[in-house]
Amino acid sequence: MKPRDRFHKTVNHEEPDRVPLDYWTTHQAYENLRDYLGIESPETHRWGLFSEWKTSEELLRRLNVDFRHVHMKTAAGFKPQPLPDGSLEDEWKSGSKLIGEYDEVTYYPWAKFTEVEQVEEFDWPDPDDPSRMDGVRELAKHLHEETDYAVVGFIAGPWGIVEMAAHFMRGFDKFLVDLLRRPDLAEAMMDKSMKLAIEMHRVFLDEVGEYLDCLQVFDDLGHQYGLIMSPSVYRTLVKHRQKKVYDDIHQRAPHVKILYHTCGAIEPLIPDLIDVGVDILNPIQPLAKGMDSVVLKEKYGDKLTFHGGIDLQHVMSAQGSIEDVRAEVDTRINALAHGGGYILAPAHNIQSESTPQKILELYDYAAKKGAYPLK
Template identity: 35%
Template sequence: MSEMTSWQRVETALQHKEPDRIPFDLGGSEVTGIHRCAYTRLREYLGLPQRKVVIEDLSQQLAKVDYDMQERLKIDVYPLNPGKPEGWEPHIETVGNYSRYIDEWGIHWYMPLGHGLYYDMRQHPLANIDSIEELNNKYTFPDPVDPGRFAGMKEQAQNYRREGKAYILGRNAAGIFEMALWLRGFENFYTDMIFNQKFAEYLLDKIMEVKWRYWEKALDEVGENVLVISEADDLGSQKNGLISPELYRRLLKPRHTQLFNFIKKKAQRKVYIFYHCCGAIKELIPDLIESGVDILNPVQVSAKGMDTKELKRLFGKDITFWGGGVDTQNILPDGTPQHVRDEVKRRIEDLAPGGGFVFNTVHNIQGDVPPENIMAMWETLQEYGRY
């Protein structure tokens, strides 16, 4: 088989056909990336010139993967994320022993000074707002069609397509469920879904409206030069779902279905919905497929019921697995290079046959992962990743 472009390779995999080799994603999105600390050490290990790390995602402290790294590791997937609103920057300041920033939704994020690895949210703008009237009177949602979000998007999409590079078109916010949790606070919104459902549904619909308007404009910008659309909502923990399947099917699934249908109808060509959903979600995968999900990420192999061989057998004809290439909770940070090689070989054997697989770690590579293990992962992919 002749050498494919990255676009051809990813599209073939998404069509559940076998490309020339398994596509590889590192840095294509804020859920398939690498922490700045691990990235700096990897550059040093590979002998690449040291340079100031550009932060791609502030809260997760993800590094932008530079062109020389993309070329060195034969990365197939590139990012295309919306920009910031015109004239807006996150307000970053020192508060006691912490660095704090406030995002455009009004959420306060904190990271310990000196040794912190991530920003964690600590203040939620709707924590004390629990009625529709208060929400309408006291809170203003970000403008999803601010011109700054789309500056250069059309041109970058055209460039990627012309160069044969696959990319993920990024979203303007977390998922509808996640944003509701972040805005209200976790305990508050979990309670709302049971005891204050009218308000909970209204808040979900307001977030949906923000997403609809963003995707309408973004899809106009990229035109036919798009393949993968990013959406998300974490629904699982290590052992179970975060909410019951019944509650998901009543409150979230109909809205996800509406959103994904809207995106696919609005797009000027066939697009694939990339859906990031952590945890033990095996029971919900048939629902996700029904709602319009084409791609499941991150395939959290260490969570209950998320065995890759079984997932491929049950759902491999209907969904692409984008992730699951190596366990990032235990093996990648703490195993030996040989442990990593054995793990990667097993996951390739489980997920690669017949296409429908894009190799990525389970979520982002964290800051404590040694470069030797990252390269053991990559070398094993090169050895066993050809069809």
């Protein structure tokens, strides 16, 4: 079966020939695997959180990955600027620097704002800058018409309403306080982020929507042990804004499935995410509180496709063995894959301590174990 057909049968809750596979990784884990396999790949120019890097096609084929990605670019005229703390300012005026394996945000342009007017008057870069889509339509058209892979798109930059306002612009601690003490300010920040997300998706989907099978969106709502805000706060202040963004996406590209990323223990909000138009939920962190795969499948498996699930905190870490990897694949497939509705992938980005041998075993074993009918 062709990968694109495999994806569509899966999200329609039918059983394809095997469980689809996807690949999320940190840059270092990718380089370790690439070098282990002796693969040469295009040079990547890395400068910060929103820098673009390319994954080797040969490596994706070796892992039997069913998806290929296409994304909006940073505006051509943008050049990252150094900030006094050593971070680099991105196009959206936040600053980040490499800490460990991740580019962490260290400068927040809205951190000192006290008035709604300051947020409203803040100038975003122009979503309609034509350089953002330079070559993007051509790539999406090529992937759709000349390959059999499921094509996944995403915009580069404004990652969600809460994500943009809290993580990049205000700072999580201040934003969470704003939700309770200054809801007017928090709402202004979310409205500003929401309008940008709608405009960016408009530009992106009007160019490539016809070639996409899936669109990734991001908005973290959880951590390891619970939600970052109460369900009531989410439902009062966040939910209707997310719905506006996702309704607009579905209106512009009705055939495109929305793949929503949120870390953590978010089970109490899953019915709400279904309400706002989420089709596929990622990353299903199995060790987060309340994220038991069997329970999630029983409660929501007829309404959602699950994406992710493979434990990185133990199994794919330095602690886990090859046998643990096989057992983890068995567990997730048995829990999530019956009747379709499961895309096997790591439950976030593979870390550098995951050895190339374990990564290869994960994908090789999953391709065999995930064959339907499931045993």
